[in-house]
Amino acid sequence: MRRKDREAPFRSECLRIIGPSEQVSEMVQSNPVDRVFLFSIDLEDIRRLLPDGDRYAERVPSNTSRILEFLSNQRARCTFFTVGDIARRYPSLIREIISEGHEIACHSNDHLPLDRHTPESFREDLKACKDSFAAAGAEHVMGFRAPIGSLIESTRWAFEVLREEGFRYSSSVCAAKNPLYGWPDFGPDRPCQRDGIWELPMSLTQWPGLNVPFAGGIYLRVLPFFLIQALFKRRVAKGEPVVGYLHPYDIDFEQERFMHPEINDSQFYNSLLYWNRRGVFRRLRRLLKDGTQIVSYREYLDQLEGATDA
Ligand SMILES: [Zn+2]
Secondary structure (H helix, E strand, O other), X not given: OOHHHHOHHHHHHHHHHHOOOHHHHHHHHOOOOXXXXXXXXXXXXXXXXXXXXXXXXXXXXXXXXXHHHHHHHOOOOOEEEEOHHHHHHOHHHHHHHHHOOOEEEEOOOOOOOHHHXXXXXXXXXXXXXXXXXXXXXXXXXXXXXOHHHOOOHHHOHHXXXXXXXXXXXXXXXXXXXXXXXXXXXXXXXXXXXXXXXXXXXXXXXXXOOEOOXXXXXXXXXXXXXXXXXXXXXXXHHOOOOEEOEEOHHHXXXXXXXXXXXXXXXXXXXXXXXXXXXXXXXXXXXXXXXXXXXXXXXXHHHHHHHHHHHO
16 A cells, blocks of 8 residues: 555544645645654652552652663653652652653642542642642643543543643543543544644554553553554554553562552452563564654644644
8 A cells, every 4th residue: 555545544634623725735644743652651659649658669760760761772752741749759850851852741730530620629730730840840831641541521621721721732531431531432542632732642452342552551561562563553654643651660570569559459450560561661662663753742743733834
């Protein structure tokens, strides 16, 4: 199949977003945001979500250093969706992330899911998070990721609050049924605008009965690699970005064993949370071998909007 034909679905999606225009059609056709992996880090300390978390060893700084080293070796810049608490406790880590060219975005102030907020308390949460970022040297924060993918139909008001608070984009939605949160009626899992905010939803497997984020955390570690690779290749061949994420613990094979929060006390799911942590970087390197680039979400939107505005 010719490359031009393979890119057609993404072009038509962009046109759906921005409206029909011959000029725009041409610009998106020569889309400069090709072969993109919107890899990201959800920078949080899992211990803070446990009632007795302080009894476990501190792991975030060393895990983040390993992630930074991996990104440096890949000559990649990515987005760190960071909880406000991390900026307060590790301001030098925030400065290091920024100094290496990565983007700091907001992953809430204290990792409270959106359905436990009102619009007013969410607004205060965003402000507190931004204040902590500013104190650590992170200004002009424009991205947001809801804790546990909790931006769903009933919390859709979050888009309006984000827009009013000066955010440009969110990457929060799991556009499928999910044991925790999910928004099955969201529409395709592709970048689109909702209520004045770009949403970059998680890339999903699209298998009947199993719609999971194949490039994210536990799924990136547990699913057979050949399946992940096939899904990955198919998506980038169409000119669509792959959206994925890791937590610091996803690469941590020395972390103590404990029951992770927010998994409905499932022993099975908890065992998967420790599965194949040693293999993550190897999998990522293999996925990037074909020239796919990790770029920050901000950079991706700059290029996407540049292509459609020109
Ligand atoms: Zn999180």
